[in-house]
Amino acid sequence: MRTHSLFDRQTILVLSLLAAAAILVPTMNELPPPGSALHLSDHLVPLLGKYVCFALLALSVDLIWGFSGILSLGHGAFFALGGYAMGMYLMRQIGPRGVYGDPILPDFMIFLNWKELPWFWHGFDWFPFAALMVLLVPGALALVFGWFAFRSRVTGVYFSIITQAMTFALMLAFFRNDMGLGGNNGLTDFKEILGFPVQNGSTRIALFVLSVLALASGYLLCRWVVGSTFGKVLVAVRDAESRTRFLGYRVEHYKLTVFTLSALLAGVAGALYVPQVGIINPSEFAPANSIEVVIWVAVGGRGTLAGAIFGALLVNAGKTWFTAALPEFWLFALGGLFVFVTLFMPRGILGAAGDLWERSSQKLRARRSPQPATHAAE
Amino acid sequence: MTVPVTPTLLYLDNITVSFDGFRALNALSLAIDHAEMRAIIGPNGAGKTTMMDVITGKTQPNEGTALFEGTHDLTALDETAIAELGIGRKFQTPTIFEMHTVEDNLLLALKNRRGPLATLLSRGVNQDMVRIDALLERVRLTAQRHRRAGELSHGQKQWLEIGMLLAQEPKLLLIDEPAAGMTDQETADTADLLRDIARSKAVIVVEHDMTFVRDLGVKVTCLHEGSVLAEGSLDAVSANERVVEVYLGR
Numbered sequence A: 001m002r003t004h005s006l007f008d009r010q011t012i013l014v015l016s017l018l019a020a021a022a023i024l025v026p027t028m029n030e031l032p033p034p035g036s037a038l039h040l041s042d043h044l045v046p047l048l049g050k051y052v053c054f055a056l057l058a059l060s061v062d063l064i065w066g067f068s069g070i071l072s073l074g075h076g077a078f079f080a081l082g083g084y085a086m087g088m089y090l091m092r093q094i095g096p097r098g099v100y101g102d103p104i105l106p107d108f109m110i111f112l113n114w115k116e117l118p119w120f121w122h123g124f125d126w127f128p129f130a131a132l133m134v135l136l137v138p139g140a141l142a143l144v145f146g147w148f149a150f151r152s153r154v155t156g157v158y159f160s161i162i163t164q165a166m167t168f169a170l171m172l173a174f175f176r177n178d179m180g181l182g183g184n185n186g187l188t189d190f191k192e193i194l195g196f197p198v199q200n201g202s203t204r205i206a207l208f209v210l211s212v213l214a215l216a217s218g219y220l221l222c223r224w225v226v227g228s229t230f231g232k233v234l235v236a237v238r239d240a241e242s243r244t245r246f247l248g249y250r251v252e253h254y255k256l257t258v259f260t261l262s263a264l265l266a267g268v269a270g271a272l273y274v275p276q277v278g279i280i281n282p283s284e285f286a287p288a289n290s291i292e293v294v295i296w297v298a299v300g301g302r303g304t305l306a307g308a309i310f311g312a313l314l315v316n317a318g319k320t321w322f323t324a325a326l327p328e329f330w331l332f333a334l335g336g337l338f339v340f341v342t343l344f345m346p347r348g349i350l351g352a353a354g355d356l357w358e359r360s361s362q363k364l365r366a367r368r369s370p371q372p373a374t375h376a377a378e
Numbered sequence B: 001m002t003v004p005v006t007p008t009l010l011y012l013d014n015i016t017v018s019f020d021g022f023r024a025l026n027a028l029s030l031a032i033d034h035a036e037m038r039a040i041i042g043p044n045g046a047g048k049t050t051m052m053d054v055i056t057g058k059t060q061p062n063e064g065t066a067l068f069e070g071t072h073d074l075t076a077l078d079e080t081a082i083a084e085l086g087i088g089r090k091f092q093t094p095t096i097f098e099m100h101t102v103e104d105n106l107l108l109a110l111k112n113r114r115g116p117l118a119t120l121l122s123r124g125v126n127q128d129m130v131r132i133d134a135l136l137e138r139v140r141l142t143a144q145r146h147r148r149a150g151e152l153s154h155g156q157k158q159w160l161e162i163g164m165l166l167a168q169e170p171k172l173l174l175i176d177e178p179a180a181g182m183t184d185q186e187t188a189d190t191a192d193l194l195r196d197i198a199r200s201k202a203v204i205v206v207e208h209d210m211t212f213v214r215d216l217g218v219k220v221t222c223l224h225e226g227s228v229l230a231e232g233s234l235d236a237v238s239a240n241e242r243v244v245e246v247y248l249g250r
Ligand SMILES: Nc1ncnc2c1ncn2[C@@H]1O[C@H](COP(=O)(O)OP(=O)(O)O)[C@@H](O)[C@H]1O
Pocket: B019, B023, B024, B042, B043, B044, B045, B046, B047, B048, B049, B050, B051
């Protein structure tokens, strides 16, 4: 089938590019002397790592929006929860090196005059536990939220709105000091991760490479999911939900499965993001963040997976450039790009490129064989 | 074992559906036997599609009994559960998965395990392909196998949907206006296909096209304003005064 061969080519391309990034970025940072044209300066490594985490977040959104038609405008929440779980681990690693020097309590708790570590902070000093929470917390929220929403058949724009409400509510909750998660300052001033100083160049390289690995694994996982019969059911749900029910599929179970899987990916992305940017605070829950992710996916090409990665990298690189060069214009540029893509490339940049490729290869085939190519011949 | 309360495959009794006071179905009663084919006729708005909605769990009746195989209360089940019992449905307008290939449309319809875990681990095995080969042959879409379903002609879409229905291996098939938008030849072929299917399965066909209904040569039920107006052979029903009034009087 033509779609399958295209997918395979795409998979090879994506994995090669990610492998190249995982090799080139460390090499260009380490080997060429600073000042050389090939040198990648130290501050760019965590910046690129941040883009890679955003790409994984975009991938998770494409899995549900592109393939199952579930437009979540709350995925930033799963990302932030994964980030907070990692942040809590990093806070506990500070130990007595905080400003107040308490061996157990993070600074903000001393500041609030707390005497004891709240119950939900226990265990976070142990990395495997924190890593489990990175998956468990976003996964559990998605499971519970999705169970209520999908069971009551909340779809379309209503679903999008309640996901916005969810992330907004979480933002308000996390802003509160008595939530015990650092209030509006969030969690920051991290020292070490697994014993390695977070600010060190080599730690940052390792985090970058790990993020690329996570993105590659996430991509392969998504590819595997959409290539299975399960993936075909998802597309069926997207295009004709009620028909799928009449075929005997429990649509709500499918949605719940893919929504939860997607939240897990977003949580991992958030967990890798936090040590690289050095802070997690409630603004990560801002409703606008989640909307921005959807824009990345739309720009890159919804329902292509590779497009989500491409869109996230492109838009964020653009954002970095704009905020340095023309800070006032960034939001206009983003809005303009979104409108342009929606109007002229409804399938996104990669989607449009794919169409172009198919058309030209069809022309080529037609030129090679004098008889008109029939579909049956494929 | 529970003793079936009725020997018929499908038993509708006194079904009433009202939409804001308007009775789309009004004390409708109908019984379909195992491996029986029944044609349902009736003017537009008679309630034919609504009846299928009730049988397949899309619409909850306000009143009445709907039993499948004598024991299953259809009014208590949802669409998925009813499909699992073995009731398949073809919609009035062809409803297929346009983005999927013809092959994948049939693959999704094949009677296989339907849970997320089962499908996650499945990628269409050879056994499935053999079943799909036979289905494609039967609905004459072998040459279209790898085309996207959205590219098919209207008649081909209708046949693909019938193919999907067969792939489900249901006990009862509900077919809403299969001949709509078909050429005369396609209509005649469709009647042949349905007669063939009806040899082993119960079929309910809703159709306006009288030539088509005559071709089927089965018992006919005429609906009007949500209840049964007449029932019997096509000749007897078309000779019925009230049917003539409803059909010709307009
Ligand atoms: N969801 C609905 N809401 C309100 N009225 C409906 C609904 N579905 C059907 N109806 C009405 O019920 C009547 C029967 O419709 P239908 O079963 O589609 O007729 P048929 O298939 O025999 O042409 C029509 O008058 C239609 O307008």
